[in-house]
Amino acid sequence: MSRLTRTDRPYDIVLFGATGFVGTLTAEYLARHAPAGLRWAIAGRGTEKLERLRERLPGGTGTGLLRADVSDPASLRNLAEQARVVATTVGPYTEYGEQLVAACADAGTDYADVTGEPEFVDLMYVRHDARARETGARLVHACGFDSVPHDLGAYFTVRQLPEGTPLTVDGFVTTDAAFSGGTFASALNQFAGSRRLRAAARERRYHEPRLVDRRTSAPLGAPRYAPEVGAWALPLPTIDGQIVRRSAKALDRYGPDFRYRHYAAVRRLPVALGGVAAVGTLVTAAQFPSLRRRLSDRLKPGDGPGPEKRARSWFTVRFVGEGGGQRVYTEVAGGDPGYDETAKMLAESALCLAFDDLPPTAGQVTTAVAMGDALIDRLRTAGIRFRVAATR
């Protein structure tokens, strides 16, 4: 089915999980920033909760309402068939996400989520990429803080460097923010399932075509003092490096030999060591079901940082790119990364997929490949900074 024939669907955008923490922020963002004539709906498993949310939304009466539950595949098929783009915040995605991806791939519906779970993304590639290519659906995972600033930031950095030459980009993330029950649950899930995660990555490698005449890599790197940013750099084994590498594989602009390394940047060594110890303790605790339950009881689904805390939160990702005898320093920065900015990134991704003139892609694609410059322009307009700090 071509994209044009899909304009006769009832909704441009359906937001699934609208009653959750990130979902509510995304619904509020869409309600405040909806272009005139946007046909959109909020969706979730609880009609009353959806109705209460709709009453609070600016211009809410014009917003549609769809009931759908992940345990009812027919409701997800119905949801996918009603929309041109489905954006979902229903996570942990490894637990709840697959049926909706399958429904969107089948219905030729564009799909955006805010997962940061590599196992989920790898399995969705193996199981649904081929079908999505057939129907023309674009499956775009990681449209939140994982991994928009890093994927689009690396893309933006590459665009400042010469073409046709080997390039390296290092990304250094600094944030001051808190997290929600949903994020905590997803993180614990990931920590507990490292064997499954490696198995999914292996399966993906088996199915994914190899590059023949270009090379890309995203090695973990080693902890080091990084004088180029004046901070301690700790390798971050998040999904971001994998996403950046996938963009580099898909786009020739990243050159014949591209390497990306992803770090947390911390100014003081004791803070860096404390962070490593805290993550190590959580990873160890997550291996034991009883400890995992006790930890997740401390931060319930639906809970998250309040408006005041979010207003004080911020993120900066600094990039150092090199190639063809040139070095460039760039930066992507914004407010509360996990929630306000994640909601903005997801909503703008959905609007971008629905309305912007984008390169023809289908199947599982990254934000840089599916939306690139168009999404950078949207995010800049929405207050996220992309800038070149210096070129040498």
Ligand SMILES: NC(=O)c1ccc[n+]([C@@H]2O[C@H](COP(=O)([O-])OP(=O)(O)OC[C@H]3O[C@@H](n4cnc5c(N)ncnc54)[C@H](OP(=O)(O)O)[C@@H]3O)[C@@H](O)[C@H]2O)c1
């Ligand atoms: N990439 C990023 O940077 C980033 C940032 C923040 C969050 N996240 C991810 O986003 C996800 C959501 O986080 P959150 O804090 O918003 O979590 P949350 O508040 O727990 O929200 C989860 C949502 O899923 C819905 N849900 C749960 N089970 C369902 C079912 N059976 N059928 C339909 N809907 C169901 C919930 O519905 P009810 O309202 O009815 O309970 C709720 O709307 C998590 O996976 C988190 O890791 C990613």
